[in-house]
Amino acid sequence: xxxxxxxxxxxPVFEEAPVExxxxxxxxxxxxxxxxxxxxxxxxxxxxxxxxxxTLVKGINGFEAEFNKSxxxxxxxxxxxxxxxxxxxxxxVSDPGGYNKLIFGAGTRLAVHP
Amino acid sequence: DSGVTQTPKHLITATGQRVTLRCSPRSGDLSVYWYQxxxxxxxxxxxxxxxxxxxxxxxxxxRFSAQQFPDLHSELNLxxxxxxxxxxxxxxxxxGVTLNYGYTFGSGTRLTVV
Numbered sequence: 001x002x003x004x005x006x007x008x009x010x011x012p013v014f015e016e017a018p019v020e021x022x023x024x025x026x027x028x029x030x031x032x033x034x035x036x037x038x039x040x041x042x043x044x045x046x047x048x049x050x051x052x053x054x055t056l057v058k059g060i061n062g063f064e065a066e067f068n069k070s071x072x073x074x075x076x077x078x079x080x081x082x083x084x085x086x087x088x089x090x091x092x093v094s095d096p097g098g099y100n101k102l103i104f105g106a107g108t109r110l111a112v113h114p
Numbered sequence: 115d116s117g118v119t120q121t122p123k124h125l126i127t128a129t130g131q132r133v134t135l136r137c138s139p140r141s142g143d144l145s146v147y148w149y150q151x152x153x154x155x156x157x158x159x160x161x162x163x164x165x166x167x168x169x170x171x172x173x174x175x176x177r178f179s180a181q182q183f184p185d186l187h188s189e190l191n192l193x194x195x196x197x198x199x200x201x202x203x204x205x206x207x208x209x210g211v212t213l214n215y216g217y218t219f220g221s222g223t224r225l226t227v228v
Contacts, residue, residue: 032213043116043204043219051214090157100211101147101170104157 002027004093006105014113015083021076021108023091032094033074034102035065039087047089050074061085086112117141118220120205126226132193135223137205139186145169145208146188147217148180152201163188164211195227 007022025031032051036044048059055067065076074091088109092102117140127133139146148160159172163182174180177195182188192199202224206217 034216036219041221043118043221044206044217045116045219046216049216094213100145100164100208100213101159101162101172102213102217103159104149106156 002031002093002096002103004091004103004105006089006091006108008108009106010109010111012111012113013081016080018079019077019081019085019110021089021091021110023074023076023105025072025074025091025093027072027093027096029096031096033065033067034092035059035063035074035076036090036092036104037061037087038090038107044090047076081110081112083112083114085110116218116220118143118205118207118218120203120220120223122223123221124224124226126228127195129195129197129227131195131227132191133195133225135190135192135203135205135225137188137190137207137220139188139205139207140218143207143209143218144186145211146182146186147206147208148174148188148190149204149206150201151204151222155201157204160190169211192225197227200225200227 005024034049035047050067058064088107091105095101119138144165146163150158160174162170180190202222204222206219
């Protein structure tokens with residue numbers, strides 16, 4: 001079965017520092033990959049997606065992610081974080097079983113400190 | 115505002131009761147997905163409807179049912195409620211049956227069963 005592993009449940013970082021949130025998936029077939037952000041008491045918002053083509057994907061709010069097929073990873077990065085980036089981040093992968101659904105990781109809580 | 119509307123935002127009810135959660139997809143979107151978010155299970159896919167037809171079912175209990183109406187809004191019915199059904203229930207929509215655009219999420223309905 002398809003699975004998504006977010007390797008860190010919490011990531012504390014100081015403001016203006018770089019951050020990387022790690023995501024690995026298991027699949028033997030091509031998949032689509034997504035990162036979503038959830039601010040407190042809100043729904044999930046799409047940050048970026050990888051469908052095909054260039055392995056470096058740029059998203060909103062200065063985030064980017066790199067697809068690495070050999071390592072089955074899709075890590076999210078930002079060179080300089082702000083207090084407002086404090087939120088829960090979810091990695092998701094398309095279900096390779098032919099169904100149009102996303103399978104989500106457990107989430108990583110990013111806490112940006114002044 | 116994502117364009118996906120969920121009502122009510124909060125719901126408190128007693129065990130054994132039945133509730134209905136409502137979702138209006140973003141204008142032009144034909145697919146509706148329901149997810150349950152809880153602390154112990156994370157984001158779990160429940161069901162997917164496309165243009166009124168059920169397309170995929172996930173970990174949805176027999177006590178739960180859903181439908182999508184001709185105007186494309188969807189309802190998730192939860193019956194014989196148990197304490198463990200307390201969770202955030204999200205609706206998401208997408209234009210078609212592919213994941214090229216990802217999902218657009220609503221802000222969720224927080225269900226508390228007491």
